Amino acid sequence: MSSTSSSRPRTRNTWQKQAIDEILDGSADFQSAQQVHQSVADTGRSVSLATVYRVLQSQVEDGVVDILALDDGQTLFRKCAATGHHHHLVCRNCRATQEIEAPKIEQWADNVATDFGYIDVNHTMEVYGLCPQCAQNAS
Template structure:
Protein backbone atom coordinates (compact mmCIF):
# COMPACT_ATOMS: atom_id res chain seq x y z
CA UNK A 1 0.00 0.00 0.00
CA UNK A 2 1.28 3.44 -0.77
CA UNK A 3 2.23 5.71 2.07
CA UNK A 4 -0.08 8.37 0.62
CA UNK A 5 -3.14 6.18 1.18
CA UNK A 6 -2.04 5.23 4.67
CA UNK A 7 -1.47 8.93 5.39
CA UNK A 8 -4.97 9.72 4.12
CA UNK A 9 -6.45 7.25 6.59
CA UNK A 10 -4.17 8.58 9.34
CA UNK A 11 -5.36 12.13 8.61
CA UNK A 12 -9.02 11.08 8.55
CA UNK A 13 -8.61 9.59 12.03
CA UNK A 14 -6.62 12.55 13.36
CA UNK A 15 -9.67 14.77 12.94
CA UNK A 16 -11.97 12.48 14.95
CA UNK A 17 -12.52 12.52 18.69
CA UNK A 18 -14.21 9.17 19.08
CA UNK A 19 -13.85 5.74 17.54
CA UNK A 20 -14.95 5.29 13.92
CA UNK A 21 -15.69 2.24 11.82
CA UNK A 22 -13.71 1.48 8.67
CA UNK A 23 -16.86 2.16 6.68
CA UNK A 24 -17.25 5.60 8.29
CA UNK A 25 -13.63 6.47 7.52
CA UNK A 26 -14.05 5.21 3.97
CA UNK A 27 -17.22 7.32 3.51
CA UNK A 28 -15.45 10.43 4.84
CA UNK A 29 -12.50 9.95 2.50
CA UNK A 30 -14.75 9.37 -0.51
CA UNK A 31 -16.85 12.43 0.37
CA UNK A 32 -13.63 14.46 0.34
CA UNK A 33 -12.90 13.24 -3.21
CA UNK A 34 -10.50 10.39 -2.47
CA UNK A 35 -10.54 7.40 -4.82
CA UNK A 36 -9.40 5.06 -2.03
CA UNK A 37 -11.08 1.65 -1.83
CA UNK A 38 -12.63 0.10 1.26
CA UNK A 39 -10.12 -2.79 1.20
CA UNK A 40 -7.29 -0.26 1.22
CA UNK A 41 -8.85 1.50 4.21
CA UNK A 42 -8.96 -1.83 6.08
CA UNK A 43 -5.33 -2.58 5.18
CA UNK A 44 -4.23 0.88 6.26
CA UNK A 45 -6.09 0.55 9.57
CA UNK A 46 -4.46 -2.83 10.20
CA UNK A 47 -1.00 -1.42 9.46
CA UNK A 48 -1.62 1.60 11.68
CA UNK A 49 -2.93 -0.66 14.44
CA UNK A 50 0.09 -2.97 14.14
CA UNK A 51 2.42 0.03 14.47
CA UNK A 52 0.57 1.32 17.56
CA UNK A 53 -0.68 4.50 15.88
CA UNK A 54 -4.32 3.45 16.06
CA UNK A 55 -6.40 2.09 18.92
CA UNK A 56 -8.90 -0.62 18.03
CA UNK A 57 -11.81 -1.84 20.09
CA UNK A 58 -14.81 -4.05 19.53
CA UNK A 59 -18.24 -2.61 20.11
CA UNK A 60 -20.96 -4.53 21.93
CA UNK A 61 -22.11 -5.92 18.57
CA UNK A 62 -18.58 -7.05 17.63
CA UNK A 63 -17.71 -4.33 15.11
CA UNK A 64 -14.10 -3.11 15.10
CA UNK A 65 -13.78 0.65 15.50
CA UNK A 66 -10.65 2.77 15.31
CA UNK A 67 -9.21 5.97 16.75
CA UNK A 68 -5.88 7.74 16.47
CA UNK A 69 -3.90 6.72 19.53
CA UNK A 70 -3.36 9.63 21.92
CA UNK A 71 -0.66 7.95 24.00
CA UNK A 72 2.43 5.94 23.18
CA UNK A 73 2.16 4.08 26.48
CA UNK A 74 0.13 0.89 26.92
CA UNK A 75 -3.34 1.92 28.06
CA UNK A 76 -6.98 0.95 28.27
CA UNK A 77 -10.18 2.84 27.49
CA UNK A 78 -13.29 4.02 29.26
CA UNK A 79 -15.96 4.40 26.57
CA UNK A 80 -19.36 6.08 26.92
CA UNK A 81 -22.09 3.95 25.37
CA UNK A 82 -24.24 7.02 24.71
CA UNK A 83 -21.90 9.56 23.07
CA UNK A 84 -18.76 7.53 22.38
CA UNK A 85 -16.51 9.76 24.50
CA UNK A 86 -13.33 7.84 25.21
CA UNK A 87 -10.78 8.33 27.94
CA UNK A 88 -7.40 6.60 27.90
CA UNK A 89 -6.53 5.18 31.31
CA UNK A 90 -3.64 3.27 32.85
CA UNK A 91 -4.47 -0.03 34.50
CA UNK A 92 -1.66 -1.16 36.77
CA UNK A 93 -3.93 -3.65 38.57
CA UNK A 94 -4.93 -5.14 35.20
CA UNK A 95 -1.26 -5.42 34.19
CA UNK A 96 -0.38 -7.27 37.42
CA UNK A 97 -3.39 -9.57 37.09
CA UNK A 98 -2.60 -10.39 33.43
CA UNK A 99 1.04 -11.20 34.28
CA UNK A 100 0.04 -13.32 37.28
CA UNK A 101 -2.68 -15.31 35.51
CA UNK A 102 -0.41 -15.92 32.52
CA UNK A 103 2.43 -17.14 34.75
CA UNK A 104 0.03 -19.36 36.71
CA UNK A 105 -0.89 -21.13 33.48
CA UNK A 106 2.59 -21.15 31.96
CA UNK A 107 1.94 -18.50 29.30
CA UNK A 108 4.64 -16.09 28.15
CA UNK A 109 4.77 -13.18 25.71
CA UNK A 110 1.22 -12.15 26.55
CA UNK A 111 -0.80 -9.20 25.34
CA UNK A 112 -4.22 -8.02 26.36
CA UNK A 113 -6.91 -5.47 25.64
CA UNK A 114 -9.28 -4.07 28.23
CA UNK A 115 -12.14 -1.74 27.39
CA UNK A 116 -14.59 -0.52 30.01
CA UNK A 117 -17.99 0.65 28.74
CA UNK A 118 -20.34 2.84 30.71
CA UNK A 119 -22.13 6.18 30.62
CA UNK A 120 -20.12 9.37 31.05
CA UNK A 121 -21.12 12.09 33.54
CA UNK A 122 -22.48 14.33 30.76
CA UNK A 123 -24.78 11.61 29.40
CA UNK A 124 -25.83 10.04 32.72
CA UNK A 125 -28.61 12.56 33.55
CA UNK A 126 -30.18 11.87 30.14
CA UNK A 127 -30.26 8.09 30.69
CA UNK A 128 -32.68 8.09 33.64
Protein backbone atom coordinates in the same frame (compact mmCIF):
# COMPACT_ATOMS: atom_id res chain seq x y z
CA MET B 1 -5.23 -2.03 22.43
CA SER B 2 -2.62 -4.72 22.17
CA SER B 3 0.46 -4.38 24.31
CA THR B 4 2.69 -5.55 21.48
CA SER B 5 4.07 -3.04 19.04
CA SER B 6 7.04 -2.87 16.77
CA SER B 7 9.59 -0.10 16.75
CA ARG B 8 9.60 -0.27 12.95
CA PRO B 9 6.37 0.81 11.22
CA ARG B 10 4.79 -1.83 9.02
CA THR B 11 2.68 0.61 7.03
CA ARG B 12 4.22 2.05 3.88
CA ASN B 13 3.73 5.78 3.39
CA THR B 14 1.31 5.65 0.44
CA TRP B 15 -1.21 8.29 -0.61
CA GLN B 16 -3.94 5.99 0.77
CA LYS B 17 -2.25 5.89 4.18
CA GLN B 18 -1.81 9.66 4.09
CA ALA B 19 -5.50 10.13 3.23
CA ILE B 20 -6.54 7.83 6.09
CA ASP B 21 -4.15 9.63 8.45
CA GLU B 22 -5.73 12.97 7.53
CA ILE B 23 -9.20 11.61 8.40
CA LEU B 24 -8.03 10.14 11.71
CA ASP B 25 -6.00 13.25 12.59
CA GLY B 26 -9.10 15.39 12.03
CA SER B 27 -11.26 13.57 14.56
CA ALA B 28 -10.91 12.79 18.25
CA ASP B 29 -13.70 10.21 17.98
CA PHE B 30 -13.48 6.51 17.24
CA GLN B 31 -14.68 5.71 13.71
CA SER B 32 -15.52 2.53 11.85
CA ALA B 33 -13.50 1.53 8.79
CA GLN B 34 -16.63 2.26 6.76
CA GLN B 35 -16.79 5.81 8.15
CA VAL B 36 -13.10 6.36 7.36
CA HIS B 37 -13.68 4.95 3.86
CA GLN B 38 -16.61 7.31 3.30
CA SER B 39 -14.66 10.29 4.64
CA VAL B 40 -11.82 9.59 2.20
CA ALA B 41 -14.36 9.29 -0.63
CA ASP B 42 -15.89 12.63 0.44
CA THR B 43 -12.51 14.26 -0.28
CA GLY B 44 -12.78 13.11 -3.90
CA ARG B 45 -10.22 10.30 -3.59
CA SER B 46 -11.00 6.68 -4.31
CA VAL B 47 -9.68 3.95 -2.05
CA SER B 48 -11.05 0.46 -1.56
CA LEU B 49 -12.59 -0.55 1.76
CA ALA B 50 -10.15 -3.49 1.87
CA THR B 51 -7.24 -1.03 1.67
CA VAL B 52 -8.73 1.03 4.49
CA TYR B 53 -8.96 -2.11 6.64
CA ARG B 54 -5.36 -3.12 5.80
CA VAL B 55 -3.96 0.33 6.59
CA LEU B 56 -5.92 0.59 9.84
CA GLN B 57 -4.85 -2.89 10.97
CA SER B 58 -1.20 -2.12 10.19
CA GLN B 59 -1.46 1.12 12.15
CA VAL B 60 -2.98 -0.77 15.10
CA GLU B 61 -0.05 -3.21 14.97
CA ASP B 62 2.37 -0.25 14.78
CA GLY B 63 0.76 1.22 17.92
CA VAL B 64 -0.34 4.50 16.32
CA VAL B 65 -4.06 3.68 16.11
CA ASP B 66 -6.31 2.43 18.90
CA ILE B 67 -8.88 -0.24 18.21
CA LEU B 68 -12.14 -0.50 20.13
CA ALA B 69 -14.32 -3.61 19.85
CA LEU B 70 -17.92 -2.86 20.82
CA ASP B 71 -20.38 -5.34 22.31
CA ASP B 72 -22.34 -5.37 19.03
CA GLY B 73 -19.30 -6.66 17.12
CA GLN B 74 -18.44 -3.33 15.53
CA THR B 75 -14.77 -2.34 15.46
CA LEU B 76 -13.77 1.31 15.72
CA PHE B 77 -10.44 3.08 15.20
CA ARG B 78 -8.84 6.32 16.43
CA LYS B 79 -5.35 7.80 16.47
CA CYS B 80 -3.70 7.05 19.82
CA ALA B 81 -3.60 10.00 22.15
CA ALA B 82 -1.59 8.12 24.78
CA THR B 83 1.78 6.55 24.31
CA GLY B 84 2.33 3.03 25.53
CA HIS B 85 -0.16 0.37 26.47
CA HIS B 86 -3.47 1.65 27.81
CA HIS B 87 -7.16 0.84 28.09
CA HIS B 88 -10.41 2.70 27.52
CA LEU B 89 -13.41 3.79 29.58
CA VAL B 90 -16.28 3.98 27.07
CA CYS B 91 -19.77 5.46 27.34
CA ARG B 92 -22.29 2.86 26.17
CA ASN B 93 -24.59 5.62 24.95
CA CYS B 94 -22.56 8.32 23.19
CA ARG B 95 -19.23 6.41 22.86
CA ALA B 96 -17.26 9.15 24.62
CA THR B 97 -13.94 7.55 25.47
CA GLN B 98 -11.28 8.17 28.09
CA GLU B 99 -7.86 6.55 27.87
CA ILE B 100 -6.94 4.96 31.20
CA GLU B 101 -3.99 3.16 32.69
CA ALA B 102 -4.68 0.03 34.68
CA PRO B 103 -1.46 -1.15 36.35
CA LYS B 104 -3.24 -3.70 38.55
CA ILE B 105 -4.78 -5.27 35.42
CA GLU B 106 -1.31 -5.43 33.82
CA GLN B 107 0.08 -7.21 36.89
CA TRP B 108 -2.92 -9.57 37.05
CA ALA B 109 -2.60 -10.49 33.35
CA ASP B 110 1.13 -11.16 33.76
CA ASN B 111 0.51 -13.30 36.87
CA VAL B 112 -2.23 -15.36 35.19
CA ALA B 113 -0.02 -15.96 32.16
CA THR B 114 2.90 -17.01 34.37
CA ASP B 115 0.68 -19.30 36.46
CA PHE B 116 -0.31 -21.20 33.32
CA GLY B 117 3.12 -21.09 31.68
CA TYR B 118 2.17 -18.70 28.88
CA ILE B 119 4.66 -16.34 27.28
CA ASP B 120 4.47 -13.44 24.81
CA VAL B 121 1.07 -12.45 26.21
CA ASN B 122 -1.01 -9.43 25.25
CA HIS B 123 -4.51 -8.36 26.16
CA THR B 124 -7.21 -5.79 25.66
CA MET B 125 -9.59 -4.35 28.20
CA GLU B 126 -12.39 -1.86 27.82
CA VAL B 127 -14.58 -0.62 30.68
CA TYR B 128 -18.13 0.40 29.72
CA GLY B 129 -20.54 2.69 31.53
CA LEU B 130 -22.45 5.94 31.13
CA CYS B 131 -20.52 9.20 30.96
CA PRO B 132 -21.67 11.99 33.32
CA GLN B 133 -23.68 13.75 30.60
CA CYS B 134 -25.49 10.60 29.46
CA ALA B 135 -26.12 9.59 33.09
CA GLN B 136 -27.64 13.00 33.77
CA ASN B 137 -29.82 12.77 30.63
CA ALA B 138 -31.02 9.30 31.67
CA SER B 139 -32.28 10.59 35.03
